[in-house]
Amino acid sequence: MGVTSWLAVAVFVGAYVLIATEKVHRVTVALGGAVIMLLIGATSPEHAFFSEHEGIDWNVLVLLLGMMLIVAVLQRTGVFEYVAVWAVKRAKGKPYRLMVLLILATAIPSPWFDNVTTVLLMAPVTILVCERLGLPVIPFLIAEVMACNIGGAATLIGDPPNIIIGARAGLSFNDFLIHMTPIVVVLLVLLCVLSRYLFRSAFRYDPERARAALELDEREMIRNPRLLWVCAVVITVVMTCFVLHTWLHLEPSVIAITGGLVLLGLSRLKIVAEIDTGEVVKDVEWETLAFFAGLFVMVGAMVQTGIIADIGKAAADAAGGELLSTSMVLLVGSVVPSAVIDNIPFVASVSPIVEEIVAASGGTAEAGVLWWAFALGADLAGNATIIASSANVVVIGIAARHGYHISFWKFSKYGLVVTAMSIAVAALYVWVRYFVLGWPA
Template sequence: MNSNLFSNKSRSISFGLLLFVGSMIYVGSSRAGGGGGIDLDLHIVEGLETQAVWVGLAILLGVYALIITEVIHRTLAAAVGGLVAMLALNYYTEEAALSLAQVTTMIDWETIGLLLGMMVMVGILSHTGVFEYFAVLAYKKSGGSIWTLVVILCSVTAVLSAFLDNVTTMLLLTPVTIQLAKVLDLKPIPILISEVLFSNIGGAATMIGDPPNIMIGSGLSESAIRNAKSPNGGSFSDEMIAQGVTFNDFIIEMAPGILMTIVPSFMFVKWFYREEFSGTRVRDVAELEAKYGIKDPAMLKVSGTILVLVIINFFLHPITHIAVSWIALVGAVLMLLATDRHELEEPLEKVEWATLLFFAGLFVLVHSLQELQVIAFIGEYVEKAIAYFGDDSPEGQTVRLAAAILIVLWVSAIASAFIDNIPYTATMIPIVLQISDNLGSYLLSPLIWALAFGACLGGNGTLIGASANVVTAGMAEEAGYPISFNEFFKAGFPVMIISTFIVSFYMLLVYVVGRDGSESLIKLALIFVTTVSIALQVMRGRKKGKSLADSLVDDDMDALVSLVNDVKSLPGEIVGRLRQEE
């Protein structure tokens, strides 16, 4: 970004936005798809409910058509979609036209605050040279092998995304990856896409790893279910309240399923980018270290300390209940104070304003669709589909449970791919409670995990399916490497299908077959089988002389080709031996 574009006035406005976002978060608690603060309490004009739903669907499809075809920039497409949806909402509701203050409550300021704070901190850190340093370190560990380098980056991304949130992880790693690609003369886009896919996969394993999981952990805890109102009137049953989720439940229930998806996802990525991820790059490590060393050690110590404190507070979120957005914004302000307090040009130049505006437009769009009853319309048909299967008999409950898991899992995965998974999850939380309240409380716990798996893994389906995708695309575009919707879709959608299919198998085994009380035993067995299978595969590959990274995706294709050739030549050998005997 050209520094001349920043005037003193624009710097003041940029810093003021930090304070504005913080104040918006403070005004009211956030709800995904809406910023909270003001309860809109809108009502569709009687008799126009069906028409409003179809108009909302048409607007949604129109926006996605603009994004997919790239006729206009995705930020402008989201802004146009939000504006048209607002016009439709004003037309179909009984209330007067919404004020600007009411419209701002549709924006999830928690997400905007988190992104803005982390972008500022990443911008400051980028001037210390730390990203270049980590890029060189990753190259040293890879030994020059491109595929080994990709495995290292994706593995680090998945692990960090499990213990941070995946948006923060990609904000930190995207500059490292772009710098590394420049140094090694590689195409950065395939590596970035691979990283963000594993960021969404790794983030699904814990409560704090992915925004949908944070929302589910908050909205479906015991206290949240106890305080929620049943759609049938009154409160939810004690049996449903007891199924509320905790921080540890996410690791226990989701981590085994995520573990099963890692190697197949690596195999697909290696196959899909077989040309880009093959070969080696030989560079003088000493020269790289001298050229891309730490530029400002003193600033790195200060900003690094602040970042570590921010990350520690992210971990403490389940205990302190301090909003992650506040943690990020406070950290950003502290870093700004630690730099030149009279110059905000450099610290703010890495903020992706287009990305933040995209999210604002998308939140207004999706929240308007919620008010138009579009997403409730989807939820109603999900409930009808589940009710179609099984009955209240023991055998019927088993059938209904299996159908409910598969329907919620796959609907969540597909819908999250095409509707940002944050507002989608917010909409589905009360729907999951409604389904369980109407069809049987035994459905609640499995449906919670079906929603979590579907929303997190579904985020890999398209470029706008998850916040981490959009953030990565924004930073890549700023660096001169735009990621198109179609380019991401070709790699991301198959990974979403593969991982969701594996998780379907996992959930059916654990929650349907293990319904008799053997859930824990089945999970332990699956973890054992998966771990042993990975170990044996790596050992087999290492015996063939392959590297650890190549062994991880060893599919025995060479052995299979050799076997096929042996079979083909077998008739000829038999005939030859018979002739010799004659």
């Protein structure tokens, strides 16, 4: 590596240490790191601002902005309070039962709506539920986002890395359902069991609060039925378009921002007395978007200098070309870089290397296992740190807005355990399914 590459590594490591230790606010670190990368020549304005894989991914930022606008309007209807009371009643106020219910309520839609959209919708509900019952909010949010990251791995559209892998490998929606869904179901069951022990200190049952919550009527929580119907129609159209976006030839980002602006406009025109558009816009997580922008530029510099590609090639060389060992290297070897630099840019930069490895293996159907091992490693590593997945960053931002601080180490204390469990089970799944039973990949 040249001098610039080493400087880029130093800047990235320094930024990562500051984020992890929280000595400086993460947004300041990310944007400052991006500026330094530009100043040292590790990246250029052309790449930083206009390259999808080596700079800011505007599709991701616009997708987030659109969904944040939708959620900002939706929360003014009272629907989150409605769902919160409904969940408390179904769980009968019992904390562990409530956590399992929220895990499942998050995991089930995440394969269909993408994990960022799911946590945007579910995190406010979780905060309200916990506050009603006097429960610590942070453990429930962490369990929820972990369920979202696992659940999103089940389909082509559930997790952004899957979209990249599917496009590169020519894999269909049904391919992901067949190969990824079985292991996702197993991991979600294990997460529910593991949560009983990981978060046991959070299960403080308060009979009086539970009794008061159970006496609430969820129907009274709806403050604006008319706006709720408007939201329901717009969100239904947006979600339908997400599922059909390949046939509609529309990027999810275009769908999301269109839906957000349409809903913002309709709410302003139809319910003028109850919606202040300016206040809705203030509810957007602007700090989260700025953090993503800086992070994209820093990671893009690492891609442009060839550092990430070198990591991928080293992993491929370590496997020696044998399918089982190569699968395990891709599965386990994807964990650390995905956890450190966010799994989206990692998959975008390493997927061409995986394509070359598959081709070198003869491009046979059996070699397809490499793609599934790669997808599992990158997706499941999203639970390791707060910056490993887009959904994690969004949840951290929502929590901060409501006055709850989730530190890097607080998240990783649980995330590393869940990731280790998930990767171990995934490795066993790959070995049994594709090498012991010999099922086609």
